[in-house]
Amino acid sequence: MSALEHPGLVFRSLDPVDGDEALLKGWYEGTRRGFHQTRGSDDGLAVWRDHVRSDSVTLLGAWTEESEFASTTIPVATFSSWASPVNVGGGASLPTLLISDVTVSPTHRRQGLLRKLMTVSLADAVAAGLPLAALTVSEGSIYGRFGFGTATQLRQIEVDVTSKFRYRADVPADDGSVTLIEPSDAWKTVSSIYSTFQGRTRGSVTRPQFYEPWLSSGYDFEGDSKGESKQRAALHLDTSGTPDGYVIYRTADERNDAGLRSARVVDLVALTASAYLRLWRFLADIDLVERVIWRKAPLQDPLYWALAEPFAVKSEELDDMLWVRVLDVPVALQARPWYAAGEVVLGIDDPLGHAAGSWRVAVEGGTAEVTPTDAAPTVELAADTLGALYLGGVDVRTLAAAGRITGSPDAIETWAGMTDGGPLPYCITGF
Numbered sequence: 075m076s077a078l079e080h081p082g083l084v085f086r087s088l089d090p091v092d093g094d095e096a097l098l099k100g101w102y103e104g105t106r107r108g109f110h111q112t113r114g115s116d117d118g119l120a121v122w123r124d125h126v127r128s129d130s131v132t133l134l135g136a137w138t139e140e141s142e143f144a145s146t147t148i149p150v151a152t153f154s155s156w157a158s159p160v161n162v163g164g165g166a167s168l169p170t171l172l173i174s175d176v177t178v179s180p181t182h183r184r185q186g187l188l189r190k191l192m193t194v195s196l197a198d199a200v201a202a203g204l205p206l207a208a209l210t211v212s213e214g215s216i217y218g219r220f221g222f223g224t225a226t227q228l229r230q231i232e233v234d235v236t237s238k239f240r241y242r243a244d245v246p247a248d249d250g251s252v253t254l255i256e257p258s259d260a261w262k263t264v265s266s267i268y269s270t271f272q273g274r275t276r277g278s279v280t281r282p283q284f285y286e287p288w289l290s291s292g293y294d295f296e297g298d299s300k301g302e303s304k305q306r307a308a309l310h311l312d313t314s315g316t317p318d319g320y321v322i323y324r325t326a327d328e329r330n331d332a333g334l335r336s337a338r339v340v341d342l343v344a345l346t347a348s349a350y351l352r353l354w355r356f357l358a359d360i361d362l363v364e365r366v367i368w369r370k371a372p373l374q375d376p377l378y379w380a381l382a383e384p385f386a387v388k389s390e391e392l393d394d395m396l397w398v399r400v401l402d403v404p405v406a407l408q409a410r411p412w413y414a415a416g417e418v419v420l421g422i423d424d425p426l427g428h429a430a431g432s433w434r435v436a437v438e439g440g441t442a443e444v445t446p447t448d449a450a451p452t453v454e455l456a457a458d459t460l461g462a463l464y465l466g467g468v469d470v471r472t473l474a475a476a477g478r479i480t481g482s483p484d485a486i487e488t489w490a491g492m493t494d495g496g497p498l499p500y501c502i503t504g505f
């Protein structure tokens with residue numbers, strides 16, 4: 075906290091368990107104000123308190139010094155973070171600093187408050203031995219300067235579930251079944267299926283506690299009220315009756331932009347291809363619904379390829395999801411999978427210093443050895459580009475074509491062979 079100084083402001087780190095009640099409530103209100111939400115209800119505050127306690131969230135804020143005309147409890151800047159595993163591929167996960175609730179009020183914007191809070195938080199994460207940091211963003215141009223790059227992407231799709239929705243004749247019939255269940259009763263199964271998915275899926279993030287009140291319909295985050303009455307849940311059971319997929323969705327009174335009756339998928343996880351297609355069949359079988367909208371479809375979606383009329387799937391948007399920042403180059407690079415033997419000297423430009431320097435990366439048998447070196451770099455890139463590459467969401471050649479990776483054509487080809495490969499990362503967990 076010593077590095078956190080700003081004229082007229084007092085910085086505090088609030089204890090999420092025993093912190094001053096008025097300041098905690100004020101901090102929560104500060105984020106709601108910063109994100110243009112309504113003032114919070116007591117129920118919303120209680121849900122937030124559960125999350126910050128159980129995820130051991132660090133709550134940083136800046137308050138104006140005592141004044142007759144300024145709130146003593148609502149801060150002008152907020153910044154939260156906590157440590158949680160991210161799946162980095164090849165079955166490995168790394169503890170990662172997850173950053174959220176970044177707000178600075180209009181009275182104090184562009185005076186360097188975000189920069190101060192970010193710089194201190196990343197330095198603390200390095201001191202605590204966290205090799206990665208990650209966040210999801212509101213605008214794409216803010217976080218590159220702090221070494222974050224777009225590491226995973228999602229597609230928003232709108233699926234025509236009228237008679238156009240029909241699988242090809244060669245798609246095998248699913249032998250399992252789908253059952254409707256109340257979201258509160260489904261929660262235990264939902265969280266267990268997600269946890270298996272998390273362990274298997276490159277780019278996936280361990281979920282913070284607030285997914286429980288959200289997905290079990292205990293709290294409506296959009297309406298800020300207790301109980302979410304529109305959400306429904308269905309489980310997919312395999313032939314032995316074991317749940318291996320779920321969908322949580324909303325239907326009542328939903329309309330798409332063209333006024334067509336639509337359902338919205340809130341969360342969908344399937345552990346097998348068969349469960350995935352069967353859950354989509356289930357969604358298509360909901361009567362009085364003409365379109366199903368899902369904001370978190372994978373970029374390579376089997377649904378498109380399984381349909382007799384693939385144009386039933388309309389891609390609406392390509393969205394960024396997880397932004398990653400490498401803090402410890404050897405730990406981070408040695409943990410992820412590699413795809414061809416080779417050696418390069420990476421030169422990383424990192425104004426914050428954590429990843430800066432020359433690093434010898436030597437790959438043999440699918441694993442890398444990464445050591446600092448005085449040798450001249452053969453491949454050069456900035457920290458945010460390394461973050462974008464890290465989970466395999468974009469390949470080396472594309473970033474080189476964008477001018478973000480430089481080196482001789484041979485060195486770039488060697489680095490591409492080593493780095494590119496494996497499944498695309500997939501993260502459906504915002505925070």
Ligand SMILES: CC(=O)SCCNC(=O)CCNC(=O)[C@H](O)C(C)(C)COP(=O)(O)OP(=O)(O)OC[C@H]1O[C@@H](n2cnc3c(N)ncnc32)[C@H](O)[C@@H]1OP(=O)(O)O
Nearest residue numbers: 174175176177178183184185186187188189209211212215
């Ligand atoms: C992880 C998350 O929580 S994402 C949500 C982010 N929050 C929001 O979108 C809420 C609304 N916006 C805000 O509250 C503020 O504008 C913030 C938090 C985005 C920026 O806070 P500020 O204190 O004004 O930023 P600060 O003055 O420290 O700026 C740091 C740098 O980022 C740049 N920057 C800040 N905001 C933006 C922006 N919206 N777009 C582009 N660049 C930006 C500044 O120019 C500055 O650049 P420099 O230091 O390299 O010269």
